[in-house]
Amino acid sequence: MSEVLVLVDHANGTVRKTTAELLTIARRLGEPSAVFVGDGFDAAKETLAKFGAEKVYRVESADVTDYLVAPQAEVLAQLVADKSPAAVLIPSNSAGKEIAARLAVKTDSGLITDAVDVQAGEGGGVSTTQSVFAGSYTVKASVTKGTPIVTVKPNSAAPEEAAGAAADEVVDVTISDAAKGAKITESKAKEASGRPELTEAAIVVSGGRGTGGDFGPVEAFADSLGAAVGASRAAVDAGWYPHTSQVGQTGKQVSPQLYVAAGISGAIQHRAGMQTSKTIIAVNKDEEAPIFELVDFGVVGDLFQVLPQATEAVKAAKG
Amino acid sequence: MNIVVCVKYVPDAQSDRTFNESDNTTDRVGVDGLLSELDEYAVEEALKLVEAGEGEVTVVTIGPDEAADALKKALQMGADKAVHVKDDAIHGSDAIATSLVLAEAVKKAAGGTPELVLTGMASTDGTMSVVPAMLAERLGLPQVTFASELTVDGQQVTIRRDGDAASETIVATLPALVSVTDQINEPRYPSFKGIMAAKKKPVEEWSLADLGVDASQVGLDAAWTKVESFTKRPPREQGQIVTDEGDGGTKLAEFLTAQKFV
Numbered sequence A: 001m002s003e004v005l006v007l008v009d010h011a012n013g014t015v016r017k018t019t020a021e022l023l024t025i026a027r028r029l030g031e032p033s034a035v036f037v038g039d040g041f042d043a044a045k046e047t048l049a050k051f052g053a054e055k056v057y058r059v060e061s062a063d064v065t066d067y068l069v070a071p072q073a074e075v076l077a078q079l080v081a082d083k084s085p086a087a088v089l090i091p092s093n094s095a096g097k098e099i100a101a102r103l104a105v106k107t108d109s110g111l112i113t114d115a116v117d118v119q120a121g122e123g124g125g126v127s128t129t130q131s132v133f134a135g136s137y138t139v140k141a142s143v144t145k146g147t148p149i150v151t152v153k154p155n156s157a158a159p160e161e162a163a164g165a166a167a168d169e170v171v172d173v174t175i176s177d178a179a180k181g182a183k184i185t186e187s188k189a190k191e192a193s194g195r196p197e198l199t200e201a202a203i204v205v206s207g208g209r210g211t212g213g214d215f216g217p218v219e220a221f222a223d224s225l226g227a228a229v230g231a232s233r234a235a236v237d238a239g240w241y242p243h244t245s246q247v248g249q250t251g252k253q254v255s256p257q258l259y260v261a262a263g264i265s266g267a268i269q270h271r272a273g274m275q276t277s278k279t280i281i282a283v284n285k286d287e288e289a290p291i292f293e294l295v296d297f298g299v300v301g302d303l304f305q306v307l308p309q310a311t312e313a314v315k316a317a318k319g
Numbered sequence B: 001m002n003i004v005v006c007v008k009y010v011p012d013a014q015s016d017r018t019f020n021e022s023d024n025t026t027d028r029v030g031v032d033g034l035l036s037e038l039d040e041y042a043v044e045e046a047l048k049l050v051e052a053g054e055g056e057v058t059v060v061t062i063g064p065d066e067a068a069d070a071l072k073k074a075l076q077m078g079a080d081k082a083v084h085v086k087d088d089a090i091h092g093s094d095a096i097a098t099s100l101v102l103a104e105a106v107k108k109a110a111g112g113t114p115e116l117v118l119t120g121m122a123s124t125d126g127t128m129s130v131v132p133a134m135l136a137e138r139l140g141l142p143q144v145t146f147a148s149e150l151t152v153d154g155q156q157v158t159i160r161r162d163g164d165a166a167s168e169t170i171v172a173t174l175p176a177l178v179s180v181t182d183q184i185n186e187p188r189y190p191s192f193k194g195i196m197a198a199k200k201k202p203v204e205e206w207s208l209a210d211l212g213v214d215a216s217q218v219g220l221d222a223a224w225t226k227v228e229s230f231t232k233r234p235p236r237e238q239g240q241i242v243t244d245e246g247d248g249g250t251k252l253a254e255f256l257t258a259q260k261f262v
């Protein structure tokens, strides 16, 4: 069976959930081989084995970590040339998409981004599903040239355990000077909120201009549900919430089981980031707000009344 | 500094965007189009850089006849000249082919390697965010994407980027390619003077032959990927709406319990 390369998404060896999802998908297409770039492999090994990685290609050079995406693309290009994998799966975040883009050009291969499902194609290859035009269309596509390179969105598969050997092999790569053209000179870590990561969370509660800058009720409600907190661009532009929490066309695209929009009107650019959520709830003072066109349940009312009451009721129900 | 900005003509997001039934490509003709909103930020940033120093801003697009509208808007904002690459053979090109043609167009427009290439963070129709990285790869340039701040000092560009885990400062030497986000500036509206001036600005039209690109490398038949099918998602049916009469929060919690979220 041919190998399927999976680029591991991790922070110093702490493997993110998307990697388990990608390994699960890889098993539909062939034999998963993880590609681990950076420090912390010992911490990661167990998780990679648990989700079925038979092999792990490791790259531990500082050349790769201090620079942006180009060196990682070179690593993958070298592996594609050496191993002729059936496909390469990469997490669909901004870095992942750039790595994939460069890899596609280097290997003269077709690229599909933001897949929400990947299956083995009928005549070999892969068959992907994407959601386009702000979630209004579902597109099925395939790669017709080279090695299929697919970036896969979080929550595209339920991670399934399957024991793998995770036999590691250190790969030597030569990184070209061109790939070192952009260097990270400073990195200020974000404060951890203690809440789930926005794109991975099962429930997201977002606040907009209607919060008037007070995210207290939104956060309290989110915490009662164990949810991540998001924001509209209006709230972000006003400086009320960090840009990394923005949901929408130019923020995060989320697709949780439940999305709650509080004090958000539902502009097309906001919808582009949340329209594919399974269940949608809105709380808005204005019954004409376009967000109500999307909802499974809506409350026309003041979020400062509705959310605290709902928070108490949820807490009471949980006991 | 001479800057080349890549801009795209896209179907208006406010209208009903769709596909061509015949070949599964994005319908760019039957729908109102405009300069991708996200590329306005790149044009604005280029204008600011040139206004603060010297040089010229050239905008480049690949697209059908209608894409001239996107160039016109950029020229009205203040860009100095424009290049329109159009060729029937380009129809149906995917990102890889687009980047191939764009790379040649950028080189020709700059008369060699440009000092700085700016792009939007994503096109509002494709939203793939891959053309900038592909273009950088083809031009052999360092690339920094998603810049929310950009400064140029001599031969060095410094970029701030708001990542998920960290806020990063990234330094690259020119020539380089930078994609900018909608956080970077506030794009200007064309002034009356700008609109009048734009009428006299040069717009060059180039075909694939002008760029030395073989038509067999682009277009639908040469695409590296194939759209097998597209289905319109059924519109979401509006669910239950209640008006808060002092018990809105309780009703909301009841819905959550009934749906097993609690």
Ligand SMILES: Cc1cc2nc3c(=O)[nH]c(=O)nc-3n(C[C@H](O)[C@H](O)[C@H](O)COP(=O)(O)OP(=O)(O)OC[C@H]3O[C@@H](n4cnc5c(N)ncnc54)[C@H](O)[C@@H]3O)c2cc1C
Pocket: A207, A208, A209, A210, A211, A231, A232, A233, A234, A235, A246, A247, A248, A249, A250, A251, A252, A262, A263, A264, A265, A266, A267, A268, A269, A270, A273, A283, A284, A285, A286, A289, A301, A302, A303, A304, B037, B038, B182
């Ligand atoms: C290029 C571009 C990219 C963009 N990208 C994004 C994006 O990624 N994400 C995004 O969100 N937007 C984006 N936007 C902006 C988008 O067009 C809207 O301006 C934005 O989403 C509005 O945010 P809002 O709904 O919070 O504010 P508003 O539209 O002002 O809505 C506020 C809502 O709050 C309600 N309200 C007020 N007070 C209360 C109260 N006490 N209780 C309950 N409800 C109340 C009001 O009735 C109103 O409906 C983008 C725009 C552009 C041009």
Ligand SMILES: Nc1ncnc2c1ncn2[C@@H]1O[C@H](COP(=O)(O)O)[C@@H](O)[C@H]1O
Pocket: B006, B007, B008, B009, B036, B038, B039, B042, B060, B061, B062, B063, B095, B098, B102, B118, B119, B120, B121, B122, B123, B124, B126, B127, B128, B129, B130, B131, B132
């Ligand atoms: N056809 C095109 N003509 C000119 N520039 C383009 C074209 N397609 C994409 N770009 C540039 O690449 C950026 C990202 O596009 P995309 O990768 O399609 O999301 C856009 O914001 C443009 O700056």
